[in-house]
Amino acid sequence: MGDNEKTPLLKPENRGIQNGKDVRFNTKLPGGTDLEVGDAVQAQNVGFGRILKLARPEAFILCLATVALFVSSLSNVLLPTFAGRVIDIVTAHSDTDEGREAALKAVNHAILLIVVVVLVGSTATMVRAYLFSAASERVVARLKKDLFSHLIAQEIAFFDVTRTGELLNRLSEDTQVIKNAATTNLSETLRSLATSIIGVGFMLQTSWHLTALALIIVPAISLGIRSFGKYLRELSHKTQAAAAVAASIAEESFGAVRTVRSFANEEYERSRYAEKVNVTLQLGLRQSMVVGLFSGGVSAAATLSIVAVVVYGARLTILGQMTTGTLTAFILYSLTVGLSLASLSGLYSTAMKAAGASRRVFQLLDRVSSMSKAGDAKPLGKDEEGEVKLENVWFSYPSRPKDLVLKGVNLTLKPGAKVALVGPSGGGKTTIANLVERFYDPDQGVITLNRINLKEIDHRHLHEKISIVSQEPTLFNCSIAENISYGLKDNVKHEDIERVSRMANAHEFVSKFPEGYETQVGERGVRLSGGQKQRIAIARALLMDSRVLLLDEATSALDAESEFLVQDAMDRLMKGRTVLVIAHRLSTVQSADTVAVIADGKVAEQGSHFELLKSNGLYAALVRRQLQGPGTSSATDLNELA
């Protein structure tokens, strides 16, 4: 699929089609690849407060960490004080024995204090680093879980237009960038800030005019920081978006590795991926250059200010307005503050990158599903049969809003009856099944289950009562037993799994596997054959025991025996339920209570198989052309009939 096939997130208001056919043209045709282009939910710049809000449950740990932080910062800036004191003792002691004795004692005392300060400071640093890191690990884990739950609840149309790789990238990469920033950054920033503030306090106390001289660079740096931050945030946002594009290509190539191999297209995929990685690389390089320039600038400014302090301080000391110890302490303070400021500049870069990444994450978190939330009606009792009715249903896919797929479909699935849908490819048969399953809501018209609009029915209830078995069933990368009991999760007895598996003609092949029902099926069920996958999916539907079944008969050429086994299982599955089957086989249409011919988004003909044959319309023509492709076993049935 080309880049432009996947388009941006859809704004809910674009799907507000209610009355009148022309309203559908309200919807802009989205076009672009990034989630932010066109109709997308606009990404907002995220305040740090928003990230902090996520950390609310960690408030206690963070308070403790902050106390530890202040202790460690205080210990950092206390050291120059003691160092200055030692130098003053050394330079000022009298040259008598008592003088030396007293000086040594004073030095020992100062050293003892230094050791205590270092010990307390290191312990506090350890506690601070651990607590901040633990808190941010928890925050990011929560962010990932929140994001996943939010995404999995989005409407199907969202997934039609969003690349899986993009979402995976946001879940893993972007949250990782936020985590890195939150872990090292938060604690280091606070430490450097605290050290700088306390350090400046000490500097002021020592000499206010030296401090003023040292701080002369601050306004210039602040100005630089503002524009740098903004630029870096934008750049980081673009880099992450480009990385996501590369990730989606990798995801697509790996997912379709068999097709890639069969076309010997590895080189093409490699270059497609490399091209996107190179875009990311260029942006990354630009980021590195900007960060380098900024760090260099801050470091040069800080060094210059220290040099100025040294020159002016030396002058004050020579003129006797300052002791050597005070000057040493002051220089050490300015070095500590300078180092903290320099590290702040690095941390600021990481924070800005994280701001770019969190903007992407929060953009997704803020997205509201364009489908109205399900109601809480439960129209079907335990053994009650289901009636499904489509009344004047108009529909276009949100990703292709101008292309009307259904144009006023009226169809009734009577309780316990079997309705077969036939018709030319692309006529809208699968779309009808998708709407009955409420993957999408109609633009106009209603679909009801036992006279209740699907929109008003409780989400779980609806999907317990209506099951879908598609042509290409999707299995999960877990055991066969887990796949069969997927819809029911807990408390499924093994006997039940085996019972439905027998009914679905799956038990025989499953028990031949060395690990039986514990056999792992691989990603999307790749370790099973097509027919086996279908039978597992039928067993899954049998276990769900839904009242309404939506079936898409397989057109994929299974061998005769496999086809017989699948068909036999399907027949058992259909028994006693309301069934909508997208039919490809003659035996299915013959046994259906009603056959509806869907062509060009409308019900073109409706009636029993024989009635429709008699009327000699589209259906009869279709049958003559054979309902399914030539070469499959039931083609003979159709020929016999013709």
Ligand SMILES: Nc1ncnc2c1ncn2[C@@H]1O[C@H](COP(=O)(O)OP(=O)(O)OP(=O)(O)O)[C@@H](O)[C@H]1O
């Ligand atoms: N997710 C989608 N997004 C946009 N358009 C879609 C989507 N799925 C299907 N369509 C379009 O809707 C139209 C009807 O497709 P549908 O799958 O319902 O046809 P069908 O009758 O089931 O065809 P077939 O017999 O080939 O399976 C087609 O033009 C198709 O391109």
